[in-house]
Amino acid sequence: MRWAGCCVAGLLLACCAAASAADEAWPGGPRVCEQAAQRAVDWLAPRVNEMPVGARLLLDFVRRKFALPDNLAFSLEGLSPGDRKLAAVYARLYTPHAEATPPPREAPEFIRNDLRALYCRERPLPADFAPALRRQMARGGYALTHAALACQWARDNGCIDPESPLWRRLSDDIAGAMAGVAREKGVRDEVGLEAAAFLCYMGRKALLPEEAARELRGAQRASGAFHSHASAEPGFHDTVLCLWILLEIARPDTPHVSMIPGAGAPRE
Secondary structure (H helix, E strand, O other), rough: OOOOOOOOOOOOOOHHHHHHHHHOOOOOHHHHHHHHHHHHHHHHHHHHHHHHHHHHHHHHHHHHHOOHHHHHHHOOOOOOOHHHHHHHHHHHHOOOOOOOOOHHHHOOHHHHHHHHHHHHOOOOOOOOOOHHHHHHHOHHHHHHHHHHHHHHHHHHHHOOOOOOOHHHHHHHHHHHOOOOOOOOHOOOHHHHHHHHHHHOOOHHHHHHHOOOHHHHHHHEEOOOEEOOOOOOOOHHHHHHHHHHHHHHHHHOOOOOOOOOOOOOOOOO
């Protein structure tokens, strides 16, 4: 999720079930994943105020889900004016009762669908929301990964019936398309990384390719950071996504947590 920040790479295989399977997928099993995750945290912690807003929002979600230290919490400190405007658009991700702010004019349609799902408790979804997500899914790339995000946010907010034939079929089709991207592109590609990440968020870890765990292990730099491609720039987005995956492997029993604080709570 490059625009909103959010997102993870493929991998939680049989290691989520048997220790022997985990050891085969990742030598050392969950313990090694936990150690690699700690190295990523150590790299991220002193750089939180250097991150763009999307990476900060995603890191805050990972912090909440896995009870990481508070020094990884979301902050507006150090954000550029442009990122502050973007933070206001996604304010519901860090302020439970924040009101919707219109996105910039240049925002693509898939971002607008993200926001429709994010604020659907106050503003009902349009009647054509499911067909819009299906068209978005068909475009692939970030449009596909954000279709998954919008679908899950609408579900977390209680705005759709996930057991209805319409939404079950759409969710299955989105997950299947993302699994194909994760297999084709792998964790060294930004879209493949995000596709695998959002499979985790949708509760579809079983669709992740087995080889992703080995790819992820080889992608961590000596510094503790991750980069989905050969770049000298800090991989904030990639590192947060990979941290999420590592913790999913190391702590497979962690329950689902929404990216939206307070999602699912009774409406006032």
